Amino acid sequence: MTNLSAPTRISVGAYLATRLSQLGAPQLFGLPGDFNLSLLDEMLAVDGMEWVGTANELNAAYAADGYARIRRGIGAVVTTFGVGELSAINGVAGSFAEDVPVVQITGMPSTSAQTAGALLHHTLADGNFDHFVRAYEQVTAASVVLKTATAPADIDRILLTALNESKPVYIGVPADVAVSLVSGANLREPLELFGSNARQLERFTETLRQAVYSAVSVGVLVGPRVHRRQLEPIIRSLADAPGVYIATQSGSKAILDESHPKSVGTYLGAHTQSDDARRAIDEAPLLVLAGTIMSDLLTGFFTHRFDPEQAVELATTWARVGETTFFGVQLEDSLRILDEVIQDARLDALEPIILKPAEATRSVGGRTDAGPGASIVGPLSHETFWRHLQGFLAPDTTLIAEAGTSFFGAIDLRLPDNCDLLGQPVWSSIGYTLPATLGVCIAAPEKRAVLLIGDGSAQLTVQELATILHRGHTPVIVLLNNGGYTIERAIQSPEAVYQDVTAWNWTELPAAFGAGDRAVTVTVRNGGELAAALAMATETTDKLVLIEAILPPLDSPRLLTALGAGLSEANAPVMPSGSPALVAPSTV
Structure with a gap:
């Protein structure tokens, strides 16, 4: 096995595997194919990396998605070019729709074969090797086909995009690039989420404080993006404050223990379990939408009575208070500041809503x-x-x-x-x-x-x-x-x-x-x-x-x-x- 504690030169495949391991994703889901065999050999030579072979590539993408949701981190799927990656694309599209940072890694034909337009198997026999990466551009936040000279920087950039946007990404690795040696200097520092823009965060904090201090109570509707960011502790802190009700969308059910007295269960518009629970959100003096997705099945087919435009909205990389949007504000920071402001406010005490x-x-x-x-x-x-x-x-x-x-x-x-x-x-x-x-x-x-x-x-x-x-x-x-x-x-x-x-x-x-x-x-x-x-x-x-x-x-x-x-x-x-x-x- 290879010791990568302080590498100087390292293969591109091993570099990618090391980054995934550092991000808490040492399992690789997928299937072998002739164009990814060298890549797999390099990745699995890294200490701690584990191969999880699946029955087909679609299942591999689904498994990586489930893994990433529970780990609250990245999941990785490795396929071969063309037939393998197209089998997986439905699963990756689901990860995009549901904000799950899955890394689709495709072993590709060699750079020379692609340059020559060789009529290889697993291609459309037209000499064009860009068809499938273009398809993945529609269902990923970023994509790249690696070149040896820029591979470390491109890998880091793509993985950071997956982390910060909670979306899947695509990495194509030509067979010759997978075994090429590059500098491992970047691996000495782990990848971390981008921080919020300090000025925007300051403006958001002041605007939010004015909104909360003007309210007598707050309803918080929690969506699945909070779960993706591992922010459950902040939701629990909010629930312990006076003057707050917490409801969840169906995609984030039980993000707060449903036995908590401030939990009003799952909000589904007209199909919410009780009228009291629905009113806690629809008629909240101040409504906060935290990491929500306002799609049909998450809103009871748009039967919600609240106006999202009048709410405080905390998205993955921005926040909005009424008509003012603050770009560059990460959900981690906006939710933390909401908790701090509510803890300082003197909101009315609320009675628990009993669900049946x-x-x-x-x-x-x-x-x-x-x-x-x-x-x-x-x-x-x-x-x-x-x-x-x-x-x-x-x-x-x-x-x-x-x-x-x-x-x-x-x-x-x-x-x-x-x-x-x-x-x-x-x-x-x-x-x-x-x-x-x-x-x-x-x-x-x-x-x-x-x-x-x-x-x-x-x-x-x-x-x-x-x-x-x-x-x-x-x-x-x-x-x-x-x-x-x-x-x-x-x-x-x-x-x-x-x-x-x-x-x-x-x-x-x-x-x-x-x-x-x-x-x-x-x-x-x-x-x-x-x-x-x-x-x-x-x-x-x-x-x-x-x-x-x-x-x-x-x-x-x-x-x-x-x-x-x-x-x-x-x-x-x-x-x-x-x-x-x-x-x-x-x-x-």
């Missing part, structure tokens, strides 16, 4: 439980399912919930203390969470990972179950089997043939993937069987547990039904004036 999670977990569209007996022996419904899951969840759990049924059911849960919810509500690419669970297990092995995923979503990326098993990880996987795409059924044409998926024998998959005695599987069809399976999962911590829960195709949690109706309305065709009206599709 049991009321929120009712299902819509399926059978209504007639009583305790029915919920134990009758066919499993969402109402029964989520009630049992609520009782199963323990503190220090990482709950991973797939887009659709799983995520919107999980939003209504009351998570125990020190839990995380990982989902993808902005990009919503189905199949994301199973590979992301691999990244989560590597990033936070001290927490039990619990994955909720539907049968349709799992069929896209289930190969990564093999990697999870063979690395010895022991998550609980609850597979909601309702025979198809429930969220799509909730939007339009629930009986259409395209809503169905092929039936699989889910409980046999771990054995097919070589699990041996490292997995326990069970199928449940009613509340009694589910309760027994969850009790078994609680006791079984040394093996992967797969619980297949059979649910009705047209049953769904209340949030999925409500948001499905919103999607149905949003996606409805707009007829030209004077055209005959179309019959609206049936929905549930």
Whole structure:
């Protein structure tokens, strides 16, 4: 192995690996290919670097994304040129949409081959090697194809961009450049986030102080970008101050323990759990939007009643108070100053808002439980399912919930203390969470990972179950089997043939993937069987547990039904004036 404590000359591949290790990302997710083999050999020669081979490149990108979210830092995926990097691009696009700093590293043909326009495999056979880096320019904050002379500076610049903007970046490494020697002098100093502009920070502080001192109380809506910056301690400090309510967007649920008396839960506009919780944000005398994303699924399909333009907005690299924007103000500093100002202000004391999670977990569209007996022996419904899951969840759990049924059911849960919810509500690419669970297990092995995923979503990326098993990880996987795409059924044409998926024998998959005695599987069809399976999962911590829960195709949690109706309305065709009206599709 190579000792890089004080290098003088170092290969470009080793330089890149050392920087990733310094940033807390010593794992490389990906697949080998002939154009990245030399790069991988150089990177894995660095002490502490670990290869995490995945079933395909898309899964590698998803796993790196999940890893980066839990580590609150960078994740790295390594692919080969063309076929590999294009497989990964959907995952990287999701990282861009959701502000996750994933580094896409592509092993490329040699500089000489590119200069000559050689008609190589994995190319479009047109002599042009820029197609795919141009594609990545659309879904990354910065991109570069390395040259030996400038490689150290370009690597540092690109990684700093990922850190400061919380966005993915692209690094192309030609095979000859990967093994070229460069100076390692820069490695003596770690990369750090850019600081705020001092003058802008001073102006922001004074303007914010005037706004807070003029208010009697403050509502803070916390978005996922706060989580990306590891700023949870400041949110907890804000919650302890008088005169403050804290709500979270669904992409940052449980960023503050939901047992905290100042937590009003997850804000989803008209679909917020209680009217009191909604008013705490919509009618706040002063509203602060901290790291928020005002997209459709995070605002209850734009049913929020507050005016974002009148709020204080704290973004990743700028802040705004009313109509005045302060550029060059980092979220770390703006949130810290907000805490300091609120701690000094004399705001009114506020009474806790009591949430009722049991009321929120009712299902819509399926059978209504007639009583305790029915919920134990009758066919499993969402109402029964989520009630049992609520009782199963323990503190220090990482709950991973797939887009659709799983995520919107999980939003209504009351998570125990020190839990995380990982989902993808902005990009919503189905199949994301199973590979992301691999990244989560590597990033936070001290927490039990619990994955909720539907049968349709799992069929896209289930190969990564093999990697999870063979690395010895022991998550609980609850597979909601309702025979198809429930969220799509909730939007339009629930009986259409395209809503169905092929039936699989889910409980046999771990054995097919070589699990041996490292997995326990069970199928449940009613509340009694589910309760027994969850009790078994609680006791079984040394093996992967797969619980297949059979649910009705047209049953769904209340949030999925409500948001499905919103999607149905949003996606409805707009007829030209004077055209005959179309019959609206049936929905549930």
